[in-house]
Amino acid sequence: MKTTVENVNTIIHKADTRGSANHGWLQSRHTFSFANYHNPERMHFGVLRVLNDDIVAESQGFGTHPHRDMEIISIPLEGDLKHEDNMGNKTIIKSGDIQVMSAGTGIMHSEYNANADEKVKFLQIWIFPNKKSVQPRYDQITLNVEDRKNKLQQVLSPNEEDEGVWIHQNAWFHITSLDKGKYVNYQLKDPKNNGVYAFIIKGDVTINGESLNKRDGMGLSNIEEITIESDSDAEVLLMEVPMTL
Template identity: 45%
Template sequence: MALNIKIHKADNRGKADYGWLKARYSFSFANYFDPLRERFGVLRVLNDDIIDGGGGFDTHPHNNMEIITIPLKGALEHRDSMGNSSVIREGEIQYMSAGIGVQHSERNFSDSEPINLLQLWIFPKTKNTKPLYDQINLEGKRIQNSIQTIVSPEGGKDIIKINQDAWLSLLNSDAGLKHKYELHKPDNGLFVFVIEGETVIGANIARHRDSVEIKGVEEITLTINAPSKLLLIEVPED
C-alpha cells in the first residue's frame, strides 16, 4: 500500500453549540454530516466537547461500541447500568465497552467551571459481549518525551484493555525532538490528533486540534516544532 497522509484542519471540523455544550466533531456526528468524514477505519467518533458547569448528558444507551473518554480540563461524573459511579478527572482515562448494551449518564462534576474532554468511539472486534468498565489514573506517571501507550488489545499496568486491535498513545514532548512511531499491525492506520502544540508529519505541519490520517506505513516520524501533546490512535483500516 502506498503512503497516504491527509491533514484535517481544526477549523474544518463539525461544530455544534447547544448552549451548555460546545462541541467540535472530527467525524460525522449528530446534526453534522460529511460523507467524506464518516470514520477512519474502525475509529467512528472523536469529539472535542466543552460542557458548562452543571451541564451534561442524561441517561442514554449504547451498544457494540468501545468508548474512551479523556478529560483535558475539569472533571466528569459518570453513572451506568453496570452499577459504576465515578468521577474522571484530568490525568485519568475512562473506558466503557458497551457490548450487548449499557446505559449511562455523563455530567460536569462542577456546577460552575466548564470541563473540556475528548471522547472516542471505536467499533469493537467482537460484538455482543458483556459490558465492561475501566478507569486508569496517569497522574504522576506521565513520561515526558516518550510515546506512552494508554490503550491496547492486551492491556497491562496503567494500560486499558480494549476489544479491538487498536492502540492509543499519548506523547508529551518538548520542542526540537523527533519521535518514531512503529505500527503494531501492517494493516492498521494511524490517526494523530494534536491536543496542543505543533508537529511535522511528512510534509504537513499540524497545529492545535488539527488531525493527520496516515495509511500505508510501518513507521512514521513526528518532528516536534513546539512543546506538544499528541494523541496517537492506531486502528484497523476496515
C-alpha cells in the same frame, strides 16, 4: 521513515474544518460525522468512528442514554467529569485519567460536569469493536503523565495485561507531551492491517513533513513508522486502528 508501499495514504483534517455543535451547555467539534453533522467524506478512519472534542458547561451534562456494540473511550483534558451507569459505577474522571466502556449488549450511562465553577473539556472517542454482543464493561485508570514527557506513553491496547486500558479491537493508543525541538518515532504494531490517526491536543508539530496545529488531525495508512517533531511545546494523541471494518 519506512513505508510498506511507495504511496502512503494521508488525510488531513484541519481544526476549523470539523463539524460543530453549540447547545449552550455543550460545545462540540466533530472530526467525523456525528449527530446533525454529516459529511460523507468524513464517516470514519478505519474502525475509528467518532472523535469529538467536547466542552461541557458548569454542572451540566449528558443525561442517561444508551449505547450498544461500541468501544467508547473518554480522555479528560481539563476539569472533572462525573460518570454513572446502570452497572452501578459512579466515578469521577479528570485530566490524567482514561475511561473505557465496552457497550456490548447494551449500557445506559450519564456524564456530567462535576464542578459548578469551571468547564470540563474532554475527548470522546468511539471505536467499532471486533466482537459484538459482549458483556458490557467499564474501567478507568489514572496515568502517570510524566511517563509521556518527550516519549510515547501507551494508554490503550487490545490486551488486558498490557499498559493502559484495553478494548475489543486490535488498536493501540499513545500520548506524548513534547518540549519544543524534541521528536519521537512511532512504529505501528500491525502495519499490514492498521493505520494511525494523530490528533494534536495542543501545540504545533510536524508529522512526516506535514505541519499541524492545535486540534488538527492526520490519518496515515500503508506505513510502518511515523515521526513527530515538535515545533512548540505540544501534546499529541496517536490512535493506531485497523483500516478494515
